[in-house]
Amino acid sequence: MKKFKGLTFLAILMAFVLVVAGCNNGSGDSSVDVGIVLPTKDEPRWVQDEQRFKDALADSDYSTEILFSQGSSAKEKENVEALLNKGIKVLIITPHDGAAAASAVEAAKKEGVTVIAYDRLITDTDAVDYYVTFDSLAVGAAQAQYLVDNANGSDVPLYLYAGAASDNNAFLFFEGAWKVLQPKIADGTFKIANSSEAEALKDSADLSRDQLGKIIGQITTNWDANDAKNKAQTHLTAAKADLKGDVSILAPNDGTARSIADVFASDSAITKYFVTGQDAEKASIQYIIDEQQSMTVFKDVRTLVKDAMGMAVEVLDGNTPETTGSYDNGAVEVKAKQTNVIVVDKDNVKAELIDSKYYEASEFTGLE
Numbered sequence: 001m002k003k004f005k006g007l008t009f010l011a012i013l014m015a016f017v018l019v020v021a022g023c024n025n026g027s028g029d030s031s032v033d034v035g036i037v038l039p040t041k042d043e044p045r046w047v048q049d050e051q052r053f054k055d056a057l058a059d060s061d062y063s064t065e066i067l068f069s070q071g072s073s074a075k076e077k078e079n080v081e082a083l084l085n086k087g088i089k090v091l092i093i094t095p096h097d098g099a100a101a102a103s104a105v106e107a108a109k110k111e112g113v114t115v116i117a118y119d120r121l122i123t124d125t126d127a128v129d130y131y132v133t134f135d136s137l138a139v140g141a142a143q144a145q146y147l148v149d150n151a152n153g154s155d156v157p158l159y160l161y162a163g164a165a166s167d168n169n170a171f172l173f174f175e176g177a178w179k180v181l182q183p184k185i186a187d188g189t190f191k192i193a194n195s196s197e198a199e200a201l202k203d204s205a206d207l208s209r210d211q212l213g214k215i216i217g218q219i220t221t222n223w224d225a226n227d228a229k230n231k232a233q234t235h236l237t238a239a240k241a242d243l244k245g246d247v248s249i250l251a252p253n254d255g256t257a258r259s260i261a262d263v264f265a266s267d268s269a270i271t272k273y274f275v276t277g278q279d280a281e282k283a284s285i286q287y288i289i290d291e292q293q294s295m296t297v298f299k300d301v302r303t304l305v306k307d308a309m310g311m312a313v314e315v316l317d318g319n320t321p322e323t324t325g326s327y328d329n330g331a332v333e334v335k336a337k338q339t340n341v342i343v344v345d346k347d348n349v350k351a352e353l354i355d356s357k358y359y360e361a362s363e364f365t366g367l368e
């Protein structure tokens with residue numbers, strides 16, 4: 001009898017130890033189903049995504065947590081580890097740097113977590129299960145087509161800018177743009193104003209990854225508005241009169257477009273400029289209404305969030321998510337779901353963004 005009691009006590013003690021150990025797996029909390037890691041709060045694009053995730057998750061049965069990496073791959077890895085400690089089953093992640101993020105998602109894969117790359121692909125690793133994305137080649141093509149449609153005459157100076165070389169999307173955007181621009185450079189509509197690398201490749205319709213890398217390396221903004229501004233200033237300081245007048249500017253996204261536009265607007269030798277953008281950021285919508293930015297490529301983040309969360313829920317429910325294609329990330333073909341984009345300029349801004357209830361009219365001034 002005594003022995004039995006002792007055993008019971010031991011069993012209770014062991015159970016208690018196990019429960020404590022279970023709770024104390026690094027964070028003291030193991031209740032998050034889906035971890036979401038976004039690259040930075042410093043760009044409005046990702047704050048938009050955070051808000052759209054929050055809206056979509058308001059009545060979800062599953063628990064989620066959103067962390068920001070603030071432009072640091074080290075912080076991104078810490079974020080992923082913190083979420084793994086909370087027991088996530090699915091990781092939705094937009095990498096700061098597509099190649100550097102491989103080690104973070106490999107750590108997640110080791111724990112049996114399903115990894116969904118969100119908007120930006122993670123490259124050179126097999127630890128990515130799915131990719132939800134907009135059609136990034138179409139983004140670049142739409143920007144370029146806008147410049148082509150608005151170019152008058154010949155020898156129009158063409159200023160080229162790109163995103164960060166660490167972001168796979170920057171390659172896709174530029175590749176999509178180049179396919180449309182190159183024939184128009186070849187036929188004399190445009191002349192390249194600010195890139196010797198692009199100039200050297202102007203007869204090639206199809207560029208290899210290395211060739212794209214050379215051009216992007218020269219005209220990168222790093223997705224940073226200040227870098228973009230400094231580059232534009234340097235370019236305009238160097239430009240002779242034949243590279244001024246009416247000009248066309250390929251700017252990769254809204255943040256960089258606004259700062260590049262400000263620089264061009266303040267040069268008295270620039271008589272007119274067309275400048276592209278991307279993301280439909282509120283500040284750029286105002287710029288478009290005020291005719292300081294020509295267009296933006298609207299990526300409806302609500303759809304991307306819905307697709308990513310839809311996939312996560314399928315995985316949590318034990319099903320296989322639906323995909324529509326795949327992307328080669330350098331190591332594997334990643335199954336992907338892709339969403340279309342919409343070109344917005346002054347003519348359709350109200351129909352696309354206000355009437356669709358993406359934004360409220362009261363957030364802008366001068367809307368007709």
Ligand code: GAL
Pocket residue numbers: 043045119120163167169170223253278279
């Ligand atoms: C890209 C993204 C764009 C843009 C940019 C800068 O990867 O697709 O929407 O905002 O990053 O953050």
